[in-house]
Amino acid sequence: xxxxxxxxxxxxxxxxxxxxxxxxxxxxxxxxxxxxxxxxxxxxxxxxxxxxxxxxxxxxxxxxxxxxxxxxxxxxxxxxxxxxxxxxxxxxxxxxxxxxxxxxxxxxxxxxxxxxxxxxxx
Numbered sequence: 454x455x456x457x458x459x460x461x462x463x464x465x466x467x468x469x470x471x472x473x474x475x476x477x478x479x480x481x482x483x484x485x486x487x488x489x490x491x492x493x494x495x496x497x498x499x500x501x502x503x504x505x506x507x508x509x510x511x512x513x514x515x516x517x518x519x520x521x522x523x524x525x526x527x528x529x530x531x532x533x534x535x536x537x538x539x540x541x542x543x544x545x546x547x548x549x550x551x552x553x554x555x556x557x558x559x560x561x562x563x564x565x566x567x568x569x570x571x572x573x574x575x
Contacts, residue, residue, distance in 0.1 A: 479505035479513070 481503050488496040503510070510516065518524045 476506040479509045
C-alpha cells in the first residue's frame with residue numbers, strides 16, 4: 454500500500470539524458486497551419502524546426518553561423534556604407550545647414566529692426 458510517500462520509478466530517465474539524446478541524434482519538428490475562409494486561403498504558416506548539437510548540425514552540412522559576422526568570433530560586422538546613402542545624407546546636411554543659416558539670419562534681422570520674432574506678439 455501507499456503510505457503517503459512519493460514513489461520513484463527505477464526506469465525513470467532524467468531531463469539531462471533526454472537532452473543528451475536529442476542533441477546527439479537531432480530532432481525535426483515540422484508542421485503547417487492554414488487558415489481558410491469559404492475556400493480562400495487567408496494565412497499559411499509552415500514551421501520547420503531542427504534541434505541538434507553544433508557537431509550534429511555540421512555533420513548535416515548546416516553551418517550558417519560560421520559565416521555570420523555577428524555570430525562568428527574573429528570577424529567584424531560589415532562597415533562599408535552605401536554610397537547613395539552617404540550622398541543623400543550629405544544633401545540633407547547641406548539643406549539643414551542652409552535652413553538654419555536662413556533662420557538665424559532672419560532672427561538677427563528681425564531683432565535689429567526691433568520686430569518681434571515670427572509667431573510672437575508685441
